[in-house]
Amino acid sequence: MRNLARPVAIALMIAMAGSSPAGARNPMVGGAAMYSTKTIVQNAVNSKDHTTLVAAVKAAGLVDTLSGKGPFTVFAPTNEAFAKLPAGTVDTLLMPENKGKLTAVLTYHVVPGTYTASQIAAMAAKHGGTATLKTVQGENLRFRKSGGGWWVIDAKGGKSRITIANVMQSNGVIHVVDTVVMP
Template identity: 60%
Template structure:
């Protein structure tokens, strides 16, 4: 009886605990992503996101992504940036291309904290497709193929969510395998 009481108490405690405490630390790019740290504090430790971090710095978005948010970030890996035509990243990182870089990066951000379950519920409610408004003012569409969640950009490019629900103190990151491109 005592064990039953302890189990019930533990379940109730988990159910009413703040979301941050129930969220697990995930590994991304060989580093722990702590739900108590913000997006930038975690991203700088991922070996898979060094290009993204460099781009965020070049665009002057560090302070924004350290802010309260909440933000949903679709974070392309280094391999995703490597899929772009040769020289694209180097060109985008130049100071004279800051506006274009900022538009591309903010196209990967949606206001609010949308978990994979939230995105899937939106897809289901939208009969297989959910339209997302990005911080840049563009649109992304979330869809499911089998059990995989993917995004389609305004140019028709597809990006798969490879690691979902990397919760942060100011939002959530979903790791994606392709850079999404606005019109």
């Protein structure tokens, strides 16, 4: 019997909504090319879909960290993802007195190490369809394929769909998500 693990992992990776093909150069995110030679922050500042995330990273004092060597896997919420939060939430989180809470929310979207779509899919295949990764914030995120896409599931059961996977950076990888996950 031939080994099916590799074809299954490849099929799962391809099935991830919006995945960038392996070897793709400079995928577009938010109307801007993302360069694998630039850091997470250097690329994110050019995406018109991530202006809220960039403002939050600046307010939390995480620019130097996410510009550092890493590597990091970032599940990057879009402006629309932040807009789904209850009215006033983003403004409240951006207040200096809420820096700790903002930092917790943002670091809940970051996993130490580089995890591509195919690696997450392979982990899920080995563990009954669900992969689990520990965030920089300290809690786990779960990943599961459902309804033709891959979902990030937070500690409270909230879900965020990966819309663009495998945006490679010099210090890790970004996966764009459509909802802010909460610790």
